[in-house]
Amino acid sequence: MEALRCSAAFLAVDSAAAALVRRAPFFFPSGLSARRASSGVALRVAAARTTVAEAAGKRPPRGITKPRPISPELQALVGVKEIPRTQALKLIWAYIKENNLQDPENKKIIVCDEKLKKILGGRDRVGFLEISGLLNPHFQK
Known part of the structure; x- marks a missing residue:
């Protein structure tokens, strides 16, 4: 499980790969809960998304x-x-x-x-x- 968390943390760095992390249940073995395995990853992905949004500035209303x-x-x-x-x-x-x-x-x-x-x-x-x-x-x- 620790190796799984490390590999997911590396994926969170790339925004395109972050989409894969969100669909995590497809990548986990059947006996492992996606929620348990990605609990730490979800926080890192969310933090990465906010920093990307802050860097881009506030987007105009649509x-x-x-x-x-x-x-x-x-x-x-x-x-x-x-x-x-x-x-x-x-x-x-x-x-x-x-x-x-x-x-x-x-x-x-x-x-x-x-x-x-x-x-x-x-x-x-x-x-x-x-x-x-x-x-x-x-x-x-």
Whole structure:
């Protein structure tokens, strides 16, 4: 087992080989638990990954965390011209809670006022899981 740990430690140095260490159960004999054998290795691999990330600097936001231009209707509610989807959803939820727009009997249902109707497709009532899907047309790509 000690030889196995040493060889895995050498693999952790190379970032391409670190992927092999993460798939460690394929390399261990059937009687040896991958969790027990790689417990020390996992810490070294994690430390190696953080130093590589620190050396490269903080990467720019991508996907739903990247600010995107939004429609005028959504701009009227959130007050900015560009915003990440995650932040827009947070602001919409803050608006819903501030104006007490949740159905008192079923908190999963949102009762839309005039501002929310413009954003959420003109619907009077919307399920809370539908909100993120109804925001898609308001974000330009």
